[in-house]
Amino acid sequence: MFQVYFTCEGKGWGLRTLKDLPKGSFVCEYVGEILTNTELYERNLQSSGNERHTYPVTLDADWGSEELLEDDELLCLDATYHGNVARFINHRCSDANLIDIPVEVETPDRHYYHLAFFTSREVKALEELTWDYAIDFDDEDHPVKAFKCCCGSPFCRDAKKKRKATLV
Numbered sequence: 001m002f003q004v005y006f007t008c009e010g011k012g013w014g015l016r017t018l019k020d021l022p023k024g025s026f027v028c029e030y031v032g033e034i035l036t037n038t039e040l041y042e043r044n045l046q047s048s049g050n051e052r053h054t055y056p057v058t059l060d061a062d063w064g065s066e067e068l069l070e071d072d073e074l075l076c077l078d079a080t081y082h083g084n085v086a087r088f089i090n091h092r093c094s095d096a097n098l099i100d101i102p103v104e105v106e107t108p109d110r111h112y113y114h115l116a117f118f119t120s121r122e123v124k125a126l127e128e129l130t131w132d133y134a135i136d137f138d139d140e141d142h143p144v145k146a147f148k149c150c151c152g153s154p155f156c157r158d159a160k161k162k163r164k165a166t167l168v
């Protein structure tokens with residue numbers, strides 16, 4: 001039902017659907033290794049530029065917590081070495097056709113949850129499945145450097161940033 005294919009817009013591999021999907025369809029879960037932000041940061045320091053293929057997902061909902069969590073407590077999912085088809089879902093600013101829904105499964109502390117993707121509108125067969133990674137393209141301090149966005153959306157935040165920079 002889903003196909004990994006090579007996109008022609010400079011985004012590398014992507015995921016598309018082979019059949020029409022109505023709005024609200026479950027697509028897949030995002031699977032990856034559970035790491036703390038500190039472990040992810042250390043991994044990134046050790047890996048060479050070519051080795052990284054994925055953008056990690058931050059699990060920051062922490063619904064139950066009253067205090068701010070430190071980097072060695074904050075969790076994320078890294079699909080670089082272990083994952084599923086979700087690792088091929090590319091980013092699209094603002095008008096992506098998937099939304100991620102946190103699903104609490106077995107942990108009562110609400111620190112860890114599963115991430116499930118559903119369609120946010122009807123998606124036609126052969127359309128690329130995209131998800132807004134919620135990247136702040138202005139954030140220079142993020143542990144992972146943002147890529148140059150080629151999403152092609154009229155709402156692209158990276159293109160907007162570049163337009164602003166050329167005006168200054």
Ligand SMILES: C[S@@+](CC[C@H](N)C(=O)[O-])C[C@H]1O[C@@H](n2cnc3c(N)ncnc32)[C@H](O)[C@@H]1O
Pocket residue numbers: 010011012013014053054055086087088089090091092147148149150151
């Ligand atoms: C979760 S992976 C998606 C699959 C990836 N395209 C591949 O070939 O393995 C995320 C990576 O894909 C690339 N990517 C995703 N969305 C992009 C976009 N809108 N523009 C440019 N590159 C993108 C970036 O290199 C990003 O780190």
